[in-house]
Structure formats: structure tokens, C-alpha cells
Amino acid sequence: MKKTIGRKEKISIPSWGLKEVMAKVDTGAYTSSIHCSFWEEKEENGQKVLYFTVLDPTYKKFNGELLHTVDFTRKKVRNSFGQEEIRYKVSTKVLMFGEDFEAEFTLTDRAKMRSPVLLGRKLLQGRFIVDVQEINLSKKSKK
Secondary structure, X not given: OOEEEEEEEEEEEHHHOEEEEEEEEOXXXXXXXXXXXXXXXXXXXXXXXXXXXXXXXXXXXXXXXXXXXXXXXXXXXXXXXXXEEEEEEEEEEEEEXXXXXXXXXXXXXXXXXXXXXXXXXXXXXXXXXXXXXXXXXXXXXXX
């Protein structure tokens, strides 16, 4: 059964050390995205490795942890200004409503946006119904 979420929700990404980060629900976006303050692709032992840091010191939830993965791709995305850009796309587990599931995020500079995380249709589809009058329904469901 699909759960109802609001227009903004707090999500956790345990493998990245993030707990209850504010995310904006965006049914117009296909892929989810997260604010990334640093990313760099390196070659190590003949394998490409992506190093990145999510959020930045302006966010309370910023932990400064340098993350890395070999499981990444590059994706062409149309940003909120209508311009195409190439972004790194990574996968991780997201925790909402006490359940975790695999999700993909593109890494991008969201410093000028109100929410550091944007949840797109690919994450929402088959799991959630959006009630735009509500916020933080995942937190309210714990009570």
C-alpha cells in the first residue's frame, strides 16, 4: 500500500551519515538530487572512483565526510532553469517511514535552493502519494 507524503519530508541516508535532512518533493523531476559541495573523479588501480561530499557547512546536518563509490554514472539532466547539464548519479539506501529502499541521486549545487534534497518521480513512483497540503508526514507517522 502506498504511503502519503507531504510536499516536504525529512529523509535519512544512513550510509552517508545523514539523519532527517529536509527534502522537497518534486513530481516534475524524474531523478532525485542532493546538494553536493565537492565531487571529483579519480582513477585508482585501473578503476574509476567518485569522491564527493554532500551538503556544505551552511547546513546543520553537514558532517564533512568524504564519501566515495565506484558505482556511479553520468546523466544528462535539465536543471530548474531549463538548461541541460551533465551530473554524476549515485545510488544509496534512503530511510523513510521506518523503511529503507534503494534510491538514485544526482549530485548538484543546490546552495541557492531552500531544500538540499529533491525527491523525484523515480523515487516516489509505486511507493508514495503526495498531499501538497502536508509536510513531514513520515515523522508524524512515528508518533
